[in-house]
Amino acid sequence: MTNEIDILDRFLQEFSPEVGGRSSEALTPAMESKLRQLSTGELPEGDRMEVSRELLTNQNAINFLLSQLDN
Amino acid sequence: MEEPKDTSAETLEELTRIKAALAGDEVAASAIRCPEANSRLEAVLRNRGASATEARDITADLWADCFDSRDGRRPLLEKFSGKGSLGAFLTRTALNRLIDYKRRQKFRGQLPGDRDDAEPGDAFDSLPGKDLPGESEDQLVGLLRDAMLAAFTAIDPEKLAILKLVKVHGLDQELVGRMWNWSQSKVSRNISAVMEEVRATTMNELQRIDPWLELRWEDFVELCKQSSDLFG
Numbered sequence: 001m002t003n004e005i006d007i008l009d010r011f012l013q014e015f016s017p018e019v020g021g022r023s024s025e026a027l028t029p030a031m032e033s034k035l036r037q038l039s040t041g042e043l044p045e046g047d048r049m050e051v052s053r054e055l056l057t058n059q060n061a062i063n064f065l066l067s068q069l070d071n
Numbered sequence: 072m073e074e075p076k077d078t079s080a081e082t083l084e085e086l087t088r089i090k091a092a093l094a095g096d097e098v099a100a101s102a103i104r105c106p107e108a109n110s111r112l113e114a115v116l117r118n119r120g121a122s123a124t125e126a127r128d129i130t131a132d133l134w135a136d137c138f139d140s141r142d143g144r145r146p147l148l149e150k151f152s153g154k155g156s157l158g159a160f161l162t163r164t165a166l167n168r169l170i171d172y173k174r175r176q177k178f179r180g181q182l183p184g185d186r187d188d189a190e191p192g193d194a195f196d197s198l199p200g201k202d203l204p205g206e207s208e209d210q211l212v213g214l215l216r217d218a219m220l221a222a223f224t225a226i227d228p229e230k231l232a233i234l235k236l237v238k239v240h241g242l243d244q245e246l247v248g249r250m251w252n253w254s255q256s257k258v259s260r261n262i263s264a265v266m267e268e269v270r271a272t273t274m275n276e277l278q279r280i281d282p283w284l285e286l287r288w289e290d291f292v293e294l295c296k297q298s299s300d301l302f303g
Contacts, residue, residue, distance in 0.1 A: 005238040008292070015212055015302075039250060048251070053232075
């Protein structure tokens, strides 16, 4: 399959940026801490939903997580 | 009509032909409105749920708008930017018109009844407020977006986030597995299941919004791609 989700994601970013992950709200220290925990596999299950929502809607969350993984 | 920055030779040729046609060159106009292009447009519309009559009338109407200024609107071809092919532009416009027509038909319950004849072409002409697609809102984009949003909001955010981390951001399945304390095979199964859920929910939503529309998943994805290429 050509990366269908990539195509759909790009479409949503163009035409529905509020849900396409294009918001760029500053991350709270608490969220940064949770993203760090996720990157090391230490995020408690109870926090995963909240962090997932942040990853889906906030580009800063994705960037932060990716930077943690690069470290 | 503005010329895009990265213009292929084929697009340049199309833009030159359009310019000539709009200036009154009959040969150029005939090359654009050729029988093959006409048949293709009608076939696309029929394959998407239009009756033969609807396909014929929408296509005829579209060709007329391509070259003529009607009701104070400039010719449709002036709006072709050179992004994508002219064929894709015309197909998209025809689909927009089909969606518009079908929705008006649904809200009205029936076509205008205070008429002496029952020629479908005339019925199309009598529909009020017939805006050209692309001038205000691209109905196709709205439809694709609404269907996809319904799907994305119905799906578990955790599963969707995993899908995007792997498929959009290119993270290794094993790495994502470590982050979630899942095995790589569980991540893989999750991705397949969520993708299937996206497909099924999106298609169900499309069916709910416009039950007459015949669209396969592959068409849906291709239209999304075209939309991004065209307007992105």
